[in-house]
Amino acid sequence: MVSMTVNGASHAVDVEEGMPLLWVLRDVLNLTGTKYGCGVAACGACTVLVDGVATRSCVFPAASAAGKTITTIEGLKTGGTLHRVQQAWVDAQAPQCGYCQSGQIMAAVALLTEKPKPTDAEIDAAMTNICRCGSYAQIRTAIHAAAKA
Amino acid sequence: MVSRRFFIFSGIAAAGGLAIGYALMPLTTLGRARKIAGKDGATMVTAWVRIGTDNSVTVIVPHSEMGQGVHTSLPMMLAEELDADWSLVRMEQAPADKAFANAALAQGFLRGDKTIPSVLAGTADFSFRKIAEVINLQVTGGSTSVRFTGVEGMRRTGAAARAMLIKAAATSWGVPEAEVIAKQSKLSHASGKTATYGEMAAIAASFDAPADVPLKAKKDYTIVGKPIARFDIPPKVDGTAVYGLDLRLPNLSFAVVAASPVFGGTLKSVDAAPAKAMRGVKQVVKLADAVAVVADNTWRAKEALLALKPVWDDGPNATISSQSIFAAMDAALDAGKFKTDHSTGDADAVLKGAKKIIEATYCVPYLAHATMETVNCTAHFENDKLTVWGGFQDGLGARAAAAKFAGISIDDVSLHHTAMGGGFGRRGSTLNYLKHAIGVARQVQGPVQVVFTREEDMTQDNYRHASVSRMKAALDEKGKVTAWLHQFTEKFDPPEATMVNYDFANQASRYVKGLNPIPWGPWRSVDHTQMGFFIETFVDELAYAAGQDPFAFRRAHLGGAPRHKAVLELAAAMAGWETKPAQGRARGIAIRDAFGTIVAQVAEVSLNADGRVRVHQVWSAVDPGEVINPATFVAQIQGGAIYGLTAALYGEITIDKGRVVQRNFPDYEMVRMADAPQHEVRFIESGARTGGAGEPGTAPIAAAVGNALFALTGKRIRELPFKNFDLNTGNRRS
Numbered sequence: 039m040v041s042m043t044v045n046g047a048s049h050a051v052d053v054e055e056g057m058p059l060l061w062v063l064r065d066v067l068n069l070t071g072t073k074y075g076c077g078v079a080a081c082g083a084c085t086v087l088v089d090g091v092a093t094r095s096c097v098f099p100a101a102s103a104a105g106k107t108i109t110t111i112e113g114l115k116t117g118g119t120l121h122r123v124q125q126a127w128v129d130a131q132a133p134q135c136g137y138c139q140s141g142q143i144m145a146a147v148a149l150l151t152e153k154p155k156p157t158d159a160e161i162d163a164a165m166t167n168i169c170r171c172g173s174y175a176q177i178r179t180a181i182h183a184a185a186k187a
Numbered sequence: 188m189v190s191r192r193f194f195i196f197s198g199i200a201a202a203g204g205l206a207i208g209y210a211l212m213p214l215t216t217l218g219r220a221r222k223i224a225g226k227d228g229a230t231m232v233t234a235w236v237r238i239g240t241d242n243s244v245t246v247i248v249p250h251s252e253m254g255q256g257v258h259t260s261l262p263m264m265l266a267e268e269l270d271a272d273w274s275l276v277r278m279e280q281a282p283a284d285k286a287f288a289n290a291a292l293a294q295g296f297l298r299g300d301k302t303i304p305s306v307l308a309g310t311a312d313f314s315f316r317k318i319a320e321v322i323n324l325q326v327t328g329g330s331t332s333v334r335f336t337g338v339e340g341m342r343r344t345g346a347a348a349r350a351m352l353i354k355a356a357a358t359s360w361g362v363p364e365a366e367v368i369a370k371q372s373k374l375s376h377a378s379g380k381t382a383t384y385g386e387m388a389a390i391a392a393s394f395d396a397p398a399d400v401p402l403k404a405k406k407d408y409t410i411v412g413k414p415i416a417r418f419d420i421p422p423k424v425d426g427t428a429v430y431g432l433d434l435r436l437p438n439l440s441f442a443v444v445a446a447s448p449v450f451g452g453t454l455k456s457v458d459a460a461p462a463k464a465m466r467g468v469k470q471v472v473k474l475a476d477a478v479a480v481v482a483d484n485t486w487r488a489k490e491a492l493l494a495l496k497p498v499w500d501d502g503p504n505a506t507i508s509s510q511s512i513f514a515a516m517d518a519a520l521d522a523g524k525f526k527t528d529h530s531t532g533d534a535d536a537v538l539k540g541a542k543k544i545i546e547a548t549y550c551v552p553y554l555a556h557a558t559m560e561t562v563n564c565t566a567h568f569e570n571d572k573l574t575v576w577g578g579f580q581d582g583l584g585a586r587a588a589a590a591k592f593a594g595i596s597i598d599d600v601s602l603h604h605t606a607m608g609g610g611f612g613r614r615g616s617t618l619n620y621l622k623h624a625i626g627v628a629r630q631v632q633g634p635v636q637v638v639f640t641r642e643e644d645m646t647q648d649n650y651r652h653a654s655v656s657r658m659k660a661a662l663d664e665k666g667k668v669t670a671w672l673h674q675f676t677e678k679f680d681p682p683e684a685t686m687v688n689y690d691f692a693n694q695a696s697r698y699v700k701g702l703n704p705i706p707w708g709p710w711r712s713v714d715h716t717q718m719g720f721f722i723e724t725f726v727d728e729l730a731y732a733a734g735q736d737p738f739a740f741r742r743a744h745l746g747g748a749p750r751h752k753a754v755l756e757l758a759a760a761m762a763g764w765e766t767k768p769a770q771g772r773a774r775g776i777a778i779r780d781a782f783g784t785i786v787a788q789v790a791e792v793s794l795n796a797d798g799r800v801r802v803h804q805v806w807s808a809v810d811p812g813e814v815i816n817p818a819t820f821v822a823q824i825q826g827g828a829i830y831g832l833t834a835a836l837y838g839e840i841t842i843d844k845g846r847v848v849q850r851n852f853p854d855y856e857m858v859r860m861a862d863a864p865q866h867e868v869r870f871i872e873s874g875a876r877t878g879g880a881g882e883p884g885t886a887p888i889a890a891a892v893g894n895a896l897f898a899l900t901g902k903r904i905r906e907l908p909f910k911n912f913d914l915n916t917g918n919r920r921s
Contacts, residue, residue: 054466057486065441065484070433071426073608074485075559076641080852083559111426124424131416131818134254134826136423137430137559137608162861168852170559170609171254172829174863176822 042103044069045113055101059093060084062100063110071111071140075168082167085141085148086110092148111140114147123147126184127177134171141167146181155185236265236348242372242385244271246341249281250332251580252419253610254826255881256819257332259417263815264337267410268345268403271384272372278418280604281582333815334783338877346400348391355390356382405813405874414818419606431563431577431605431636438633439565440469443488443640444623446477446647449501449845450705454478456498462491471495474626481631485638504845507704509552509653512842516550516655516676516702525674525697528685532693537670541661545732549658549721549905553840554651554710555847557855560608561644562620565636566628572599574634575624578607580615588618592625611830612709617649619706645855646847649708650840652677656721660691666733668744669693675721676702681782684714687722688751688780689744705842711830715781715886720835720907723777723890728903737894738764738776750810750873751778751785757808758787761867772803775894779886783878784811786824790864790891792899798913802832802864802892810871811878820880821868827884828866833858835889839908856910 041050044067051066058077063069063086072095075083079094086095087109114121120128123146133139142165149156149164156164161181169177237245246262258278266276349369356374357364359382368375375381405412422428447453459471462480467487472479478497482488538544564577566589573593579585582604590597607614624637639647656675663669668691678685678698685696710716730740738759745752755778759765768774771793778787791804807824814820837856841848849855889907897903902917912919 061484061486064433065486068435069426070429070435073430073560074432075561076852077489078641078851078853081559081857111424115425120425127424128416128420131414131420131822133420133423134822135559135607135609136254136419136428137606139423140426143424165860168559168857168859170557170611170830170857172826172858172863173254173822174829174858174860175825175866177860 040100040104042106042108044108045110051100053100055099057100059086059095059098059100059103059108062103063095063108069110069112073137073140075138075141081138082145083138083141085144085167087144087148090148090151092145109144111143114143121147122187123150123180123184126180126187129183130176130180132173132176132180134173138167138169142169142177146177146184149181150184156181236269236344238348238384238388240385240388242383243275243277244269244372244384245277245279247279247281250336251280251578251582251604251607251610253580253607255823256417256816258419259415260333260815260819261337261341262418263410263415264333264341265345267408268342269349270369270371273410273415275372334877334879337815342402343400346402347396350397350400351391351394352384352387354394355387359387359390411815412813412817415816417819428606430560430608431565432560432608432638434565434576434605434636436565436634440481440483440631440633440635441485441488442472442479442481442627442631442635442637443485443492444477444479444627444637445492445497445643446619446623447499447501448646449499449505451502451504452476452499452845453502454497455500457495459495461494465491465494470631472627472630474623477623477626479623479627479637481627481635485636488638489640501845504704507845508843509841512653512702512704513550513655516653519676519699519702520655520657520674525699528678528696528698530695534670534672534693534695537693538659538661538672541670543662543732544659545662545729546657546659547725547728547905548655549724550655551653551717551720551907552838553653553705553842554716554834554838555645555648555840555849555855556609556611556613556708556710557645557852557857558609558611558613561639561641562613563636563638564621564624565634566624567634568628571595572601573625573628574601574603575621576603576605577621577624578605578610578614580607580610580612584616585618585621589621589625592622593629611711612713613648615709617706617708619647619649641852642850645850649706651710651716652679652703652707654717656717658721658725660725660729662729662733666735666740668729671695673722674698678714679707680709680713684718684781685722686780687726688748688778689726689741690747691744711827712781712882712885715779715882716831716834719777719779719781719886720889720893723779723887724893724903724905727775727777727890727894727897741776741778750875751780753871753873754778754785754787754808754810757869757871758789758806761806761808761869762789762791764789773895773899775891775896775898777887777890777894779883781879781883781886783876784809784880784883785878786883786887788828788887788891790888790895792892792895794899794914798915800836800892800896800909800914802862805864805866805888805891807866807868807884808871809868809883810873810875811880811883812875813872813877814870817870820870823880824868824884825866827882828888829858829863831885831888832862832864832892835892835907835909836862837908837910839911
């Protein structure tokens with residue numbers, strides 16, 4: 039049994055210690071907003087916050103999540119209201135296919151926590167997630183807008 | 188009575204209100220289809236719109252949303268002609284049923300419309316003979332949704348519905364139709380009478396749809412041409428959009444599949460025991476060319492699959508490699524048994540007598556699609572009926588393919604669309620994931636989600652083909668091209684991808700086919716991907732050989748192509764072509780006419796110390812005829828360029844011993860945020876026939892970047908990707 043807090047709720051899950059957090063979220067807790075893209079921490083589609091830190095959950099073992107506080111894309115809204123980063127994403131019309139955007143948004147939330155007014159260079163350094171549709175311009179616009187919100 | 192020439196029909200919607208759509212049924216027989224084909228200018232309305240008693244307008248869209256925005260731009264086109272209040276407009280994706288086949292495409296096809304890309308031949312034979320199969324076509328690809336369904340179908344459906352609502356109001360109020368005003372989903376008359384569309388919908392539904400309804404003039408548009416927020420975005424920012432991999436059903440099993448790593452190989456045997464001993468594993472499924480592990484979650488299936496040691500019969504392809512493939516291409520080009528692509532004048536004769544001849548050879552490798560969501564499909568057999576769920580660019584075609592794979596009637600197959608984590612051609616016609624899913628589901632109780640890992644996705648794709656082009660041209664003393672000879676390997680689609688829009692005298696284009704031993708598939712912009720690079724790089728070489736500026740040289744050869752010239756001039760103006768770039772930077776230019784849209788791009792680049800390129804800025808001038816949703820269109824041009832830039836900088840799939848070498852993003856790198864250039868996009872709305880949006884931005888970028896590199900270094904790189912070269916020296920990296 040591994041115990042963790044996900045989006046404010048406590049969970050005890052009966053999984054192998056080595057099972058990546060990504061699959062605990064997706065296949066055990068049915069929180070499918072966090073995506074599988076590569077399984078080797080190369081694309082960032084699986085990014086979640088672990089104790090506030092952007093983490094690629096596809097290589098993060100369940101055992102390491104024990105006692106931790108996890109925030110996924112589903113946990114960003116407060117009440118029915120979008121997080122300012124999500125709202126900025128809508129305003130910038132950032133998603134195309136949308137598949138990578140949960141991870142992009144979680145990475146941006148972490149970036150803006152650490153650097154409330156990131157420069158373009160800081161965005162380049164922090165936002166290493168792949169978007170195959172090429173929505174980088176809109177993502178950059180959204181991050182700058184969220185920083186002002 | 189409905190006119191024989193038109194197949195708009197109307198009726199009461201299930202929940203009341205007006206339903207208007209099209210009848211494709213007359214197309215279901217070959218004889219009937221031929222009759223239709225004989226009536227030039229006939230109009231088939233290809234979309235349905237339902238107007239509810241609550242005044243809502245629901246547009247049913249027979250295309251898939253891949254992020255290109257068609258689930259919004261097509262309703263915009265219909266709502267514009269309907270004069271609907273946009274805030275009341277909703278979207279529904281059409282079911283995978285022949286009643287929602289791409290009738291506009293079929294129509295264009297029957298007319299012999301040459302602009303329909305033959306790449307759409309997913310399940311139809313677009314040599315355009317098997318007309319009966321066109322009814323099973325519901326393709327999203329070839330940048331056709333707006334060009335065909337929108338222009339031919341959505342607009343006419345909206346206009347017809349509007350005319351019926353006006354007639355309903357006129358009849359109810361006892362006033363002439365000409366005096367009824369339809370605006371913002373409301374009907375009104377000078378006498379003070381008003382009604383909503385919803386209130387008049389049921390009466391409107393009692394009339395036949397009119398055949399010839401005038402369409403609005405562009406100057407009267409209130410929706411089309413405005414940046415409208417896309418319907419599909421809200422669920423993509425809060426995790427609620429359900430992609431194929433996100434589907435969760437009662438009693439769902441998860442299967443991870445591994446096919447023969449050698450193309451064409453088959454499964455000899457596999458010892459299932461190591462997998463079966465692992466936690467959560469339900470069964471091991473053998474297919475003719477693959478093995479799958481079924482488990483209670485994806486990760487357990489994936490881990491158990493790794494424990495298996497399947498024995499493969501490699502088949503005849505075990506010795507092929509990228510080297511052997513390119514060697515065969517070179518040999519075939521040497522042998523010279525060409526098919527004619529196009530020809531004007533006598534290029535060979537002019538080249539023979541020419542004083543100044545320029546020659547160059549170019550090549551590109553295979554490319555994988557690498558959609559962010561790996562391909563997958565959920566399937567369930569129950570009482571000999573099959574249900575499939577997944578992301579498909581051609582829902583109806585996939586349903587027909589599923590029936591074929593399962594050996595059952597299409598009537599026994601239901602297909603449900605999920606959101607699609609990228610298409611780019613991968614989820615169109617080559618459906619190995621659907622085939623595997625059906626094979627596994629046949630042997631499994633209950634629904635099963637069949638998943639390709641990233642490694643499987645990358646090594647079992649249908650690839651943009653590797654290709655070689657040999658170019659030769661003659662220049663006269665004034666720097667005009669007097670002969671153009673292009674000899675290349677393989678030709679898929681669209682046919683015009685090898686055309687040049689320059690007024691070169693004496694052109695010959697020819698090719699050899701049958702040199703591609705691995706699965707091929709359409710890849711964003713298809714043959715334009717490599718032809719844009721080959722042709723526009725060679726044109727750049729000609730400019731330098733003529734001692735002319737690359738922009739001026741192109742412009743001088745575009746005398747007969749005013750739209751192209753205007754686009755080229757705009758791109759140059761946007762980039763400040765005449766001004767010198769900053770120290771250490773240079774610019775390159777390229778232009779392509781792809782899927783009905785002309786794009787000229789200027790790229791500004793520099794090199795870093797280890798000889799890698801940085802693309803700082805791209806300027807795109809675009810003439811698509813008209814722009815439906817500018818926000819979406821800009822994003823498509825930018826995203827298309829990123830897709831092409833990834834190919835230019837990094838994209839390379841190599842083959843060794845019949846297998847794909849690259850397995851995941853660490854060895855198939857992508858352009859990321861830090862690599863992505865600033866990119867300004869401007870449009871010229873020339874009013875020419877509406878062009879596509881999704882693919883044109885991909886076509887010129889590799890040449891624009893390569894041409895900028897030459898301007899910077901004086902080294903001409905004639906093959907992609909650029910990562911294989913030290914760009915400071917132009918030498919191949921060892």
